[in-house]
Amino acid sequence: MALSLTGYVVLAVLVLTIAAFFAAKSKAKSTANGDVRLLHSLPNYYGYNAAMFTAVPALGIMLIWLLAQPMMIENSVFKLIPERIVEEGSSRGLVMSDVRRVAEGLDIAVAQGAITDTEADNIRSEARDIRALLGEVGVALGSDVEPEVLFAAQEYRTLSSVGAFWMAVVVLGVAFIGAAVSIVVSKADFRARNTVERGALALLILAASLAIMTTVGIVLSMLFESINFFRLHSWTDFFFGGSWAPNFRGDSDLSILPLLWGTLYISVIALLVAVPIGLFAAIYLSEYAGPKVRSAAKPLLEILAGIPTIVYGLFALLTVGPALVSIFGRGDQGLLGVEWMSGATAVLTAGLVMGIMLIPFVSSLSDDIINAVPQAMRDGSFGLGATQSETIRQVVLPAALPGIVGAVLLAASRAIGETMIVVLGAGAIAKFSLNPLEAMTTITTRIVSQLTGDTDFASPETLVAFALGLTLFVLTLGLNVLALYIVRKYREQYE
Amino acid sequence: MNDMRILERDVDANAIKIAAKGVQVYYGDTHAIKDVDVDIQDKTVTAFIGPSGCGKSTFLRCLNRMNDTIDVARVEGDIRIDGEDIYDKAVDPVQLRAKVGMVFQKPNPFPKSIFDNVAYGPRIHGLAKNKSDLDDIVERALRRAAIWNEVKDRLAAPGTGLSGGQQQRLCIARAVATEPEVLLMDEPCSALDPIATAQVEELIDELRQNYSVVIVTHSMQQAARVSQKTAFFHLGNLVEYGETGQIFTNPEDPRTESYITGRIG
Incomplete structure (x- = not known):
């Protein structure tokens, strides 16, 4: 199965990480003229250090990007939906999910070869029955696609692919910079062992805080739903x-x-x-x-x-x-x-x-x-x-x-x-x-x-x-x- | 050693309280006590000395059958208190321990009030006819343990809140309250500071008027100060047993001499 762009970026970062590990290790050894005893830390520590600085910032930025991008795209696409489409009893949220569904449908249609990429970007609902087209590739829609929704969906697709491209550029750039800097500093007197120690500490703190944050998250979600409940029902009766x-x-x-x-x-x-x-x-x-x-x-x-x-x-x-x-x-x-x-x-x-x-x-x-x-x-x-x-x-x-x-x-x-x-x-x-x-x-x-x-x-x-x-x-x-x-x-x- | 001068020890020709013959103790495969014979006199303080692991505590625990609570321990031989074989099947170890009280190395007051700590034994054995009788028993025991004046105003306070020396004297009061005939003390001062040690030693000397006291100690000065008779144990054997003055000034066995002059231990 073909990987998405995100998948290729992750793969590239991992390859780069492994390369940085060996490069830093041999760089450190060469600065000590092959005598491991002259190094501050064991050679592997220089490797771990380089791997850490290559992978962690890059993947961290990627994670944040992946979380933030959909929100930002939705905010901008949101403005494209006119009041008219938001029907009585419906909400903007429901229309947005329609937009997402159509956008996904177009992606699938392109992937299956039903239409080409440019066609997907320029197609108009007046010209073609989008509902039938997406139905053919297995995406069932509840109603016919409004032109505004289709336009929003196309905008959604464009923004997504632009965002993904820039994400790849930034993440790979950060990984390269991390790898380069950590290889350059890998000299005999660099305290790689201490840096790795701090990395291990950060990992442990992360694990501990994740457990606590989850608990807090559970309590908060219960709390918000409970507040919703108490808006609808008197707390004295409850x-x-x-x-x-x-x-x-x-x-x-x-x-x-x-x-x-x-x-x-x-x-x-x-x-x-x-x-x-x-x-x-x-x-x-x-x-x-x-x-x-x-x-x-x-x-x-x-x-x-x-x-x-x-x-x-x-x-x-x-x-x-x-x-x-x-x-x-x-x-x-x-x-x-x-x-x-x-x-x-x-x-x-x-x-x-x-x-x-x-x-x-x-x-x-x-x-x-x-x-x-x-x-x-x-x-x-x-x-x-x-x-x-x-x-x-x-x-x-x-x-x-x-x-x-x-x-x-x-x-x-x-x-x-x-x-x-x-x-x-x-x-x-x-x-x-x-x-x-x-x-x-x-x-x-x-x-x-x-x-x-x-x-x-x-x-x-x-x-x-x-x-x-x-x-x-x-x-x-x-x-x-x-x-x-x-x-x-x-x-x-x-x- | 100034204390060595107190050599005029008035050892009356007392009756023999405990007679042990051919005592062997095994802990699993380990032969901990090898063929020990000893006669302990009434109204006398007898000290057991010897290097760590020589079996003196083990032998002490034979005298009130505390070794019964250890699964792997096995005792052979003949131990008689007042002529009665304490390892006879007819003897109830629980009754025996009421007669042969014990004070442990570390003060171990129960997590109860001072009063309840002392009243524990009398209550179990039904020694008090009524509440005021129990009060009298507790007061008498606390007075005899020389701690009454320190605790009389706070008998309801927890025993664990006392200082180490007070706790140990409380444990002695607790042992004395059941009116035992023999009092066994397993290194009673090892967890105490010098002042508390002096108080407990003074107390031991007073207890001699009523009881036969057997004390295990690592401190040779203490043995010399408080005891009339001393037994030296080494590697599970009873090496020498005699008048304390005799043991410390003119030991017969070269091993005893080596130990008390600090060459083995």
Whole structure:
């Protein structure tokens, strides 16, 4: 497949980079008369240095150019679209996307040989049916092409190819200058090693800041969509209203409280299952189990953590739910002969399964924390004639308590954010109820259901998902920060 | 060494408290203690000295079966306290450790209040009839450990907030509170400054009136200052055991002499 101009430029820069590497290396060696010991740095460092200065600025400029060029072209093409074309109920954005589509279509048509390049630049919609032409090459358009749109599209194409040409010139120029300068400075006393070190540092900083910037980006995008939502829907109803009844014809009740209630109820049941079992498992593994049992049991327990949550969801729906129904439901045929539970999906189903999912989480964190309690504490207690369980109860656990609280909070934040188990196991009815055998719904389930299917991103019924997501994020972030604060405080105690 | 002048040590002809015969300890394949015989007297301070890794701490931990908490450790031989074999199956190591208290190298107060630290043993063993009785036990133990005046106003404060020397005396008070008959001390002053060391040494001398004290120490001056009897361990063997004055001024074994004059160690 033929490369685009951008592809050739990248290839050229890479070739130049490799050439610069070897050129700088041999230049450095020759300035030291072939005696590598006279060089400040090892020969390869001169090569790395040259490669770095050739590739990084050039590719960096290219990246910025590629991001900036479409925006600038759109701004100038934008002015070519007259008010007349922007129909009632439509927007300039929609017309612009038509322009882009036509421009792309022309590109494809040229590439397939349906028309020539000059034809594409001069073609007029009066002379030829552009819609049919583009349809032949596989670009389907929704309506006939207005002359103004076609003109804008042609302008778009021209500007793009001019921009691409200048980009190639600038990028290759920068690469050449970088290569030339770094080869010239590659003399015996040039500190290539230190320069490469700074390059490595910059790379690491870039990686770290990318992760942080992404988080900031996610939060900001949620925030903007949430602000859009609060323009359409009153925030008092969202935070303090008592009913959740989305209605895609409009006029919905969109309040977080019933969902929050379901979320917290299920999380509490999950923690009631996970914390005792996980903690006791951790105590057994860290205090009682011999090395053999420990080395076998710990990985087995951690297998639980590797099961995808959708599988837990299936387990909830197909095994735990029906089992609970056979105990608490089915009237006379049931185990207890009661009719308390009608369907497999219920708060208890989701809570139990989520609890199982959280066991390895709690146990492995608690295990680490219990192991961090100094052996001197245990010795001190044994030395006073305490038994092992007295020692654990009265010395080890109190010493480990802040850390265990931190672990439980982390588990709680996972429970609150958990999605697949509740989607399959909890049901879809938003309500305030204390009965754990009823179906309820959670914030995460509602986010899924509000965003699945055909969605209109201008209606509050869809945008509410972002407000829900943001609230959930703030909630779990708060829990995580609190947990980390507690864990850190605890660590200081024994260092 | 000025302290060497305190040689007039009043060693009464006390009854033998601990009698060890033919004790062997193995850590996995390592033979850590080789055939040690020693008789420790009641109401006496006995010091174990010797170079690092010579087995003195290991032997000390045999005396209250603390080696049981180490999986690979194996103890053979015969250790009797008041004539009773402590490695007999009928003996509950937990009960034994209440009778044979231990103070560790590094102060290890529990992350609890000062009061709860001292009350820990009495509570576990049910030594107090009621709350005021427990208060008395705690006060008596803290007084005996010579720390009462420093902490009496802040018994509810955490024990970990005390200074190193205070923490070690708190640990001694904690050990004393369970009314043990023997007190084992594993290098109790190694983490302390000279002033705190002097306080603890003074305390050890007072404890001698009620208990048989066995102390492991790296400091020969300390052994000379506080003990009446000294045992010198070397490479898992008990080389020499006798009156402290005798060991330090006129040792019988050339290895003992080399060690105390600083030639091996």
